[in-house]
Ligand SMILES: Nc1ncnc2c1ncn2[C@@H]1O[C@H](COP(=O)(O)OP(=O)(O)OP(=O)(O)O)[C@@H](O)[C@H]1O
């Protein structure tokens with residue numbers, strides 16, 4: 001068990017070292033969320049298109065675009081695994097005395113690590129743009145946990161998809177095809193109660209909505225009523241995707 | 255089961271229900287040898303390595319590494335082996351040392367020993383002074399050496415190398431060969447390597463198997479294989495009466511067959527072992543006062559061996575494909 005955790009940690013360490021060696025990706029991926037928060041939100045605010053009590057629209061969508069951004073980061077991990085297969089890196093991992101589930105968990109949590117770094121940058125920039133973040137260490141730690149869990153779940157989902165598609169070409173378009181609909185069919189940029197009924201139904205079963213809701217509560221409103229449910233859904237989501245991805249993982253190299 | 259380090263019994267691998275990559279492969283690798291698997295592109299070399307290293311299951315048949323089944327005891331097998339894939343598979347965005355550190359942790363090298371083992375392995379492949387450089391900036395040969403260093407971090411009993419010198423220039427290839435022989439001296443292990451280079455199979459391996467279209471067509475030391483083609487011969491050119499020379503040669507027990515050579519006055523005798531035969535032939539001819547103008551020994555190359563067993567020339571089947579493959583490998587290194 002200790003050995004198992006050590007091996008997962010070794011994979012996370014690699015991810016941290018990678019980020020330390022090259023941070024440009026973190027910055028380029030911060031551009032889009034900042035456009036949403038700094039340009040889109042103020043315009044919408046001006047015309048009062050979306051009425052939200054107590055907080056500004058900019059504050060409302062900050063957790064939404066943050067989740068969108070880390071979804072993109074995570075959905076990229078399946079592609080990354082295919083890429084590593086083509087390079088032989090994955091083959092080498094599979095020949096090492098490490099269980100398949102440790103490899104999947106290591107990869108998934110690596111997405112969580114990157115997600116945290118990505119979120120830090122976005123939150124800092126949002127704060128500069130005038131978003132008031134709840135400064136409560138416990139809330140922020142919970143938010144970080146939720147981010148890790150959510151990233152891990154999407155990365156595992158992505159690894160599962162990669163094990164079905166197997167080639168980079170087939171996987172390429174899938175990132176957009178999955179994340180954009182999930183983003184728009186969630187509470188990321190408008191409240192669920194403003195949605196038409198069919199979209200409401202989709203948003204309710206969309207795991208993205210729960211991550212957004214949880215982060216919005218922990219980082220912006222400070223109203224924790226929904227947080228237990230948000231965590232529950234996210235934990236179930238991550239457990240299911242990791243179990244499935246562990247089963248299918250080795251198919252990538254066949 | 256046997257005492258062999260690797261024993262392979264009747265392995266068959268069919269990809270996607272159509273491609274028969276391995277078609278009943280059986281072989282044994284003995285302790286402490288460098289065993290080579292020589293074959294053209296698509297022969298099934300990588301497939302065999304991937305099955306033996308527990309990456310993919312065989313369609314049928316079985317194989318054992320130090321008595322452990324690669325199917326039922328895959329986890330145990332993984333603890334015994336090191337592996338260098340055909341592709342250059344280092345993490346190019348990290349330093350050499352960081353690459354080594356990662357694998358030492360993955361292989362569960364105790365933290366107190368990590369630094370020492372990493373430094374040993376790196377110095378063995380001549381990379382210690384490059385340890386803190388990001389691997390992107392390594393040459394292809396250096397990346398290969400780093401991979402070999404990684405693969406021995408857990409002191410494997412068996413090291414699998416899939417085309418370890420592909421895409422390297424001659425000096426890079428020679429460097430790898432010398433590091434491998436040094437490695438064999440310092441660690442007790444068995445090496446199983448694939449190659450499609452004749453010279454590599456010839457110079458580096460103790461024994462080799464020739465694989466073609468998923469079948470092992472010959473196994474032995476390179477000189478055994480060459481001898482088995484029965485193509486060793488000695489050609490003598492002499493002004494002496496030709497029939498007389500032929501008769502003299504015919505009287506020798508080890509001479510198998512005699513033909514007239516292409517040139518005027520030349521005679522070619524096929525023999526079991528050219529090196530031994532040449533001494534006796536010279537002394538017999540001397541005794542009978544035959545004036546020899548020139549004498550040459552013809553030894554078959556591995557190319558001849560390949561032609562004899564596989565029915566095609568290895569070089570022809572390889573060159574074009576190889577160019578493509580090398581390019582691919584180089585691209586990946588970028
Ligand atoms: N994953 C795969 N799916 C389907 N067919 C495959 C797969 N891998 C290999 N093959 C096919 O199996 C055959 C043997 O391939 P293999 O890679 O084992 O050959 P090789 O001897 O290693 O060749 P090379 O010198 O090109 O590396 C080839 O016909 C190849 O196209």
Ligand SMILES: [Mg+2]
Pocket residue numbers: 299300301340416417
């Ligand atoms: Mg190969």
